[in-house]
Amino acid sequence: MNAGADIATTTVTMVDALNLALRDSMTEDENVVVFGEDVGVLGGVFRVTSGLTETFGKDRCFDMPIAEAGIMGVAIGMTALGLRPVVEMQFDAFGYPAMEQMFSHLAKLRNRTEGRWPVPIVVRVPYGGGIGAVEHHSDSSEAYFAQTPGLKVYTPATVGDAYTLLREAIAQDDPVIFFEPKRLYWEKAELPVPEAAEAVPGRAVIRREGEDATLITYGPSLSVCLAAAKAAAAEGYDVGVIDLRSVVPFDEGTAADALARTGRGIVVHESAGYCGVGAEITARLTELCFDILEAPIQRVTGRDIPYPPPHLEHHHLPSVSRILDALADIL
Amino acid sequence: MNDRTETTLDGYWTPPTALTLVALRNGLRAMIIGRRLDRQASNLAKQGYLTVYPSSLGQEACQVAAAQALGPDDWLFPTYRDSVAMFTHRIDPVKVLTMLRGDWHCGFDPKAHRCAPHSTPLATHCAHAVGLAMASVKKGEKRVAMALCGDGATSEGDFHEALNIAAVFKAPVVFFVQHNGYAISTPSRRQFRAKSLADKAIGYGIRGEKVDGNDFVATISVLRDAVEHARNGFGPVLVEARTYRVSPHTNADDPDRYRNRSEAEPWLEHDPIARLTEYLTAQGRLARDTLRDIEDAAEELAADLRRRVMIPPEADPARLFAHVYADPPPHLQEQRIAVLSEEYVA
Ligand SMILES: Cc1ncc(C[n+]2csc(CCOP(=O)(O)OP(=O)(O)O)c2C)c(N)n1
Ligand SMILES: [Mg+2]
Numbered sequence: 001m002n003a004g005a006d007i008a009t010t011t012v013t014m015v016d017a018l019n020l021a022l023r024d025s026m027t028e029d030e031n032v033v034v035f036g037e038d039v040g041v042l043g044g045v046f047r048v049t050s051g052l053t054e055t056f057g058k059d060r061c062f063d064m065p066i067a068e069a070g071i072m073g074v075a076i077g078m079t080a081l082g083l084r085p086v087v088e089m090q091f092d093a094f095g096y097p098a099m100e101q102m103f104s105h106l107a108k109l110r111n112r113t114e115g116r117w118p119v120p121i122v123v124r125v126p127y128g129g130g131i132g133a134v135e136h137h138s139d140s141s142e143a144y145f146a147q148t149p150g151l152k153v154y155t156p157a158t159v160g161d162a163y164t165l166l167r168e169a170i171a172q173d174d175p176v177i178f179f180e181p182k183r184l185y186w187e188k189a190e191l192p193v194p195e196a197a198e199a200v201p202g203r204a205v206i207r208r209e210g211e212d213a214t215l216i217t218y219g220p221s222l223s224v225c226l227a228a229a230k231a232a233a234a235e236g237y238d239v240g241v242i243d244l245r246s247v248v249p250f251d252e253g254t255a256a257d258a259l260a261r262t263g264r265g266i267v268v269h270e271s272a273g274y275c276g277v278g279a280e281i282t283a284r285l286t287e288l289c290f291d292i293l294e295a296p297i298q299r300v301t302g303r304d305i306p307y308p309p310p311h312l313e314h315h316h317l318p319s320v321s322r323i324l325d326a327l328a329d330i331l
Numbered sequence: 332m333n334d335r336t337e338t339t340l341d342g343y344w345t346p347p348t349a350l351t352l353v354a355l356r357n358g359l360r361a362m363i364i365g366r367r368l369d370r371q372a373s374n375l376a377k378q379g380y381l382t383v384y385p386s387s388l389g390q391e392a393c394q395v396a397a398a399q400a401l402g403p404d405d406w407l408f409p410t411y412r413d414s415v416a417m418f419t420h421r422i423d424p425v426k427v428l429t430m431l432r433g434d435w436h437c438g439f440d441p442k443a444h445r446c447a448p449h450s451t452p453l454a455t456h457c458a459h460a461v462g463l464a465m466a467s468v469k470k471g472e473k474r475v476a477m478a479l480c481g482d483g484a485t486s487e488g489d490f491h492e493a494l495n496i497a498a499v500f501k502a503p504v505v506f507f508v509q510h511n512g513y514a515i516s517t518p519s520r521r522q523f524r525a526k527s528l529a530d531k532a533i534g535y536g537i538r539g540e541k542v543d544g545n546d547f548v549a550t551i552s553v554l555r556d557a558v559e560h561a562r563n564g565f566g567p568v569l570v571e572a573r574t575y576r577v578s579p580h581t582n583a584d585d586p587d588r589y590r591n592r593s594e595a596e597p598w599l600e601h602d603p604i605a606r607l608t609e610y611l612t613a614q615g616r617l618a619r620d621t622l623r624d625i626e627d628a629a630e631e632l633a634a635d636l637r638r639r640v641m642i643p644p645e646a647d648p649a650r651l652f653a654h655v656y657a658d659p660p661p662h663l664q665e666q667r668i669a670v671l672s673e674e675y676v677a
Contacts, residue, residue: 041589042516065486065522066453066514094452097488132382135436136451274662303666305655310382310433311646315670322673 012191014162014184018048018124020191021166022086026056029084032170034061036071036088036124045090046126046185068094072101072123076109079119086170092127092179093136099144106175107150122169126182127155128220128270130317132310139307140271142219145177146247146280153247155179157222159189161245181220202246204254210240213264213327216255216281218244221268221318228323235324237331247277255281256288263294264330268318273301295330343538343565345556350548352616358399358547359607359617360625362391365415366604367629368424371636372414372431376582380640381431385412389577392547392603393509395419397479400505400554402562407446408460408478410453412509416479420446424632425639434644453484457493457506464502464561475561477505477554483514485531486522494569498535503561506569507554509544511576516589528571537567544572545603548610574598 012020026032034052036044040063043050052061064071068089075085089095102123109119129138146153152174156162162180169176207222208229215225222243229239240262242255259265265285267278278299285297300318308316369386376384387394390412398419401407407420417427422439429438430449437448450456460478467474484490485508497504508528512519525531532539538560542553550572557568575598579586611617652659652667659667 037514038516040516043588045515063517063521066483066517067486067488069488070486096452132433134382134430134433134451303651303670304663305651305666308651309430309435311644312434312648312651315648315651315673 010191011188012159013186013188014156014159014180015046015048015050015186017159017163017189017191018166018180019050019052021163021170022049022052023055025086025167025170026052026060029171030060031082031084032086033059033078033083034086034088035064035075037064037066037090039063039088044088046182048124048180049088068096068098069101072098072106075121076101076105076119079121080117084120084122084170086122086124088124090126091137091182092125092139092141095123095125095141098123102145102151102175102177103148107148110174111150118173119175120170120173121175122166122178123176124166124178124180126185127179128181128183129307129313130183130220130270132313135307135309138313140179140220140269140302142177142179142247142269143271143276146277150175151248152176153179154245155181155219155247156245157181157184157217157219157243159184159187159191161243163191165245179219183220184223202249202251204242204244204251206240206254206258207243208239208241210262211238212262213237213239213266213331214255214258214262215239215241215266215268215323216244216258216285217241217268218247220270224318224320225268225323228320228327231320231324232327237327239327250281250284252284252288255285259285259289259297260292263292265293266298266300266323266326266330268300268323270302270317272304273299274304276301298326298330300326343560345560350552350555354399354551355548355607355611356617356621358392358395358551359604359611360628361395361399361419362547362604362607363625364629364632365391365394365418367626367633368418368636369415371633372424372428373578373582375428375637375640376431381428382433383581383583384428384431385414385581386578387412387415389598389602390509390511390544390574391415392550392607393507393544393572393574396547396551396554397477397507400551400558401477402475402558404472405445405475405477405558406460406463408456408463408476409446409449410456410479410481410484411449411451412481413449413479417446417449420444422446424636428636428640432640432644434646435650454480454487454490454493456480457490458496460504460506461493461497461500461502461567464497464504464567465500467503468500473503473562475503475505475558477507477558479507479509481514482508482510482512482519482528483517483522484508485528486514494531494535494537494567497567498537501564501566503564504567505554505557505561506567507557508569508571509574510571511544511574513576513580513590515580515584516586518590529569532569535567535569537569538565539569539571541571541573544574545598545601545606547603547607 039049040053217225225241232239282297394415397416426438457478460476464476529539529541
């Protein structure tokens with residue numbers, strides 16, 4: 001999208017919405033800096049940072065040597081003087097060299113210094129599969145980060161949320177691992193969209209009301225859940241869908257309220273099920289709603305295997321039919 | 332572990348062997364075939380038979396010399412860019428391309444071929460090469476490991492760690508950096524300040540060599556020396572070959588966003604295949620028939636590759652679970668049964 005385009009009437013992709021969020025944050029606060037691999041003149045391999053160097057200059061958006069641990073460490077150092085770095089990891093799995101910096105420092109610095117050194121950093125991570133990519137290009141690693149105290153974990157599922165959540169992630173003082181579902185990058189919507197105005201980070205949103213069962217999901221699995229709910233409706237079941245929007249914090253209230261009505265829930269996500277995000281959500285909701293549950297909360301997740309090659313990935317990912325099977329088990 | 336830090340071997344080793352005419356002809360043949368297969372793979376990617384293909388067009392001297400410098404027990408540790416080196420290392424092209432075709436992550440037996448799977452996470456395989464080399468020393472073998480990587484990958488911490496460990500243990504490893512000027516859109520001047528990557532060897536206390544990577548004769552000479560240096564206990568070698576990535580990063584990349592097309596011209600004038608062909612022809616060592624025979628062979632191999640890649644690969648979901656563990660935990664057994672029964676429903 002072009003700088004200065006009339007956003008009130010523009011149809012944009014999720015990539016555009018993220019780009020616009022970066023632009024607006026950079027305009028608002030000159031401490032916001034953007035860096036990573038190929039984010040400058042190329043505009044990132046997914047073009048999320050397209051034109052930022054042009055508009056804001058090389059000291060606000062710049063390429064780094066290929067050194068993820070170094071990129072992360074440098075970002076942390078910058079926060080001591082008040083900068084607010086937004087760094088890009090080129091793909092989910094290519095952020096792994098930075099994990100030591102994220103786990104040992106990014107997550108802990110506020111705590112170690114008793115609040116004297118906050119680290120307002122956003123780590124943008126294109127994540128998830130379903131795009132037919134070769135190995136190491138389709139991972140979903142949100143559970144590792146959600147397990148690490150001190151880090152917030154956001155993941156938008158709509159174009160509007162991509163904008164709002166990224167803006168808020170940059171503005172707040174906690175470090176946020178911002179997972180962008182890369183298979184939704186080219187989804188389109190009108191900006192501003194109604195839900196963009198409502199999006200409150202840390203607050204889940206009901207994407208579809210339903211009286212018979214509740215699907216609880218986030219990020220790339222939202223569209224699969226909506227399709228499953230539609231398919232279930234054709235079979236006479238009224239299935240609701242909740243989009244968590246952030247894994248940390250987890251808005252248990254919205255999910256528990258929905259379960260209070262339906263008594264039946266399924267958690268759906270792409271990352272592995274074993275010791276995964278769904279396990280925590282299920283446990284928490286069971287604690288809160290045990291008395292009103294009509295059936296054990298189910299999980300439909302990625303299999304507990306290394307992410308498969310493109311020709312086999314459909315067996316791994318949550319699908320409409322897998323969700324319908326899980327519904328059949330509890331309805 | 333055998334400690335080589337205390338050995339008396341020090342300094343440089345240059346093997347007394349000269350390049351033979353046969354070696355040069357083999358090099359030319361492999362470069363011509365390699366380029367043809369590389370072009371075929373790029374086309375297959377455009378047509379959707381490969382999910383993506385990173386071409387090594389223009390880097391054939393490096394690709395071929397890397398494989399041909401190795402002895403019969405030596406190992407290759409390639410990256411996504413190095414399919415032509417793997418073809419030259421005598422791995423069936425279809426099996427080399429399995430990862431990019433997307434039916435599995437690796438299509439060949441690494442141990443049978445003495446070749447690690449393509450490494451995509453940059454520089455992470457460099458330490459694997461060091462480990463193999465250290466194991467070889469421990470077992471009293473004379474194997475050398477050659478780790479390939481690009482200019483961009485040298486910025487990774489893993490690259491540094493691998494070189495330092497190899498240096499400390501005098502591990503028989505050759506680190507071969509194809510400096511092709513770019514890491515996706517990032518030119519190497521934005522990647523490091525060193526005048527030459529080979530200079531970095533000084534800091535590790537090891538031998539470093541810089542070579543014109545578009546000159547096959549020079550490249551294979553330097554790499555053969557490096558391999559024998561390492562094999563004979565003188566420690567690791569860092570070789571930098573200066574070359575140019577003529578193609579986009581992959582078929583999905585758009586280099587017009589970050590470089591001028593005219594930049595490639597001087598490199599095209601120093602095309603490695605044209606240079607060796609010219610040299611051998613001028614020496615009267617390359618009959619026109621020989622060249623035509625090589626080109627015919629290349630066409631045939633490309634046609635065979637095309638035909639075999641176009642056959643839809645079998646996609647058996649049982650493969651997903653077959654090798655996650657030697658001894659799978661129960662929850663995986665359950666998932667396997669679920670996936671297989673789902674197949675029947677669908
Ligand atoms: C750890 C890691 N970070 C980032 C990437 C994404 N990536 C893939 S190729 C590439 C550029 C590498 O350039 P170079 O090492 O020069 O090799 P070339 O592609 O030029 O052969 C990048 C950044 C990756 N594969 N692994
Ligand atoms: Mg390069």
